[in-house]
Amino acid sequence: MSSIKDVAREAGVSTATVSHVVNNTRFVSDEVRSRVERAIEACRYYPNAHARSLASGNSRILGLVISDIANPFFPELVKAVETAAFERGYDVVLSNTNYDAERASHYVRRFIERKVAGVALLTSELDKKLIEELARREVPVVFLDVGEAGLRMSNLRVDYETGIEEAILHLVSLGHREISFIGGPPHLRSARRRLEAFRNAKQRLFPDAADGVYFGDFKIEGGRRAASEILAGGKLPTAVMAANDLMALGAISEFRAAGVQVPRDVSVVGFDDIAFAALSEPALTTVNLPLGELGKYAVEALMETLSNPDQQGIEITIPTHFIVRASTAPARLSPDGTKQARKAVRVKS
């Protein structure tokens, strides 16, 4: 197809002038400008992005690394990042790591080769080496909930504490005293942060309550397994909080299958407030993490570093807030009270 040279010839000007018309980077007289514009039309000229990036050293691509787009936590986040990037004229290259650090490395390497303008590492599994490499290549980076901001590295810090504390206070106000927690895989930082927030809040209220922590995989199945461990453990807690909605939903499904009704027999609270939380039966009481905001801020942080290279990245705190729906209810009376879990009814799934 036709290049800038063809356009220049057609318009009877130099390629520099065409470039300036296309990019609005210098004044060009009206007469010449319109001649160039006509030539662009005539040649159906589309600038070649690679040549452009090569010459200017700036690609207008953002790399987005997430763990698993099929996990309902991510789509809204991706959407927000994509929207914010689009508005600023950036394209987003999506990297789905599948929780595989090696794949993440591979992608980051490709990002560097593509000279991406910035990388949003919105995932937990990432390697020190990777980050060093990004730093060495002077690529702006924004993390989710990982360490402090650094040179050209911003951080989105989720305020887990507030939402989780609100959730626990809500449960306490409903009379719950035995609250278990289903955590995520402990090797993921976000899982650790959530668990920590839970423990802190619980410790404050019940300094000597049992720990009651189980672990899942952040997926539905993990929630199911954790719930069946809880069921097997004998004495049922009156409430269960899960580190994410998926596990909460899995737990509810397992409880139901065992004839334990939610919220009558046990209250369940989730975290994230994914789209389906409002639609499940019962609608899930949970903590809202504003994924849209998160995505928007991720891009903003990157843009910030782009306009101030050689500077410290920024630190943004993302608020969370508690949302009451239908999966929590007043605690059932204690085991020796009158109300007990009814006889188990197997519900076919």
Added chain:
Amino acid sequence: MSSIKDVAREAGVSTATVSHVVNNTRFVSDEVRSRVERAIEACRYYPNAHARSLASGNSRILGLVISDIANPFFPELVKAVETAAFERGYDVVLSNTNYDAERASHYVRRFIERKVAGVALLTSELDKKLIEELARREVPVVFLDVGEAGLRMSNLRVDYETGIEEAILHLVSLGHREISFIGGPPHLRSARRRLEAFRNAKQRLFPDAADGVYFGDFKIEGGRRAASEILAGGKLPTAVMAANDLMALGAISEFRAAGVQVPRDVSVVGFDDIAFAALSEPALTTVNLPLGELGKYAVEALMETLSNPDQQGIEITIPTHFIVRASTAPARLSPDGTKQARKAVRVKS
């Protein structure tokens, strides 16, 4: 950072040799090769993808256009596309149109500028002009369910008929005779194809049944609205099929809110088999559309055209199959029989 020249100097060879080592594109003696490899390490050389694309005219980027990543139909599709692309060394640029044709055009234009190796247009809102432009620029394209394959244009044709027919036969075998349909927005081709498949199957079985078609927006809310129209219509059908799971779920939620129980009072069937279909309460009976396959084939079709440019694209048929879960049950007796819808109980949402 260091370029191929630095590596060449360091290794005492020409840039051509370095290039051949990096790309394995010609034989290089072991001695020279290892010298080059050592130099690459020493310089921490990462090839510049833009220079590469410019020189070779091939970008190893795939453009993926979808309507809305937040619609649970898409994540799995995106994941499959991304995975297949990754395996072949391609990066995926994600374009979320938000059902906006103009935004789609904008993106396609960018794709052309980036000289993408191919575009997967897995969405319904697309403009004739766009497609002409892609054809003119000789970009391989794969469509979802749009027209025939053409020069460098492949088509993934979903076999809606089979799955929908199975669904209807299932309903009929349960004694259902009045089956309504909640269609998608009629301006979307996929919505029309689904509706058509439904009408054909129904016509065949009940040549003179009432049409009973309502329209939604492919989202939960549209399902709710359609359900309330159905409720307002007086005589309730014994079964409702929706053009996608989201609307089926919305309809169930609306029915429940009105005290109409699913599947006792009305059976509901969805389409797509999104991840949450299995998890909803009741678990949704639906038609499975293998999104993973679809994504995989999309990339395969593109690769096919890449290795045979100047040829007709390929046509792939994607099968669908019916899945029974818990949202369908034998038809309740006709309105003048003994069993009637119980008194309406408002359920708080």
Added chain:
DNA sequence: AGGTTTTATTGAATCGTTAAAAATCTAACA
């Protein structure tokens, strides 16, 4: 040994743009 192949490597053009420096043109001023 002389000529012909084969093998391994290099030199230089090229891809399509940007951007810094140079050139040209215009109008104003003394």
Added chain:
DNA sequence: TGTTAGATTTTTAACGATTCAATAAAACCT
């Protein structure tokens, strides 16, 4: 009328690879 400052446009050199034609060296024949 010559000089000059300012405005506009052109020239030219990167940017960092790939790739083809050319060359040098080694191997193979009679």
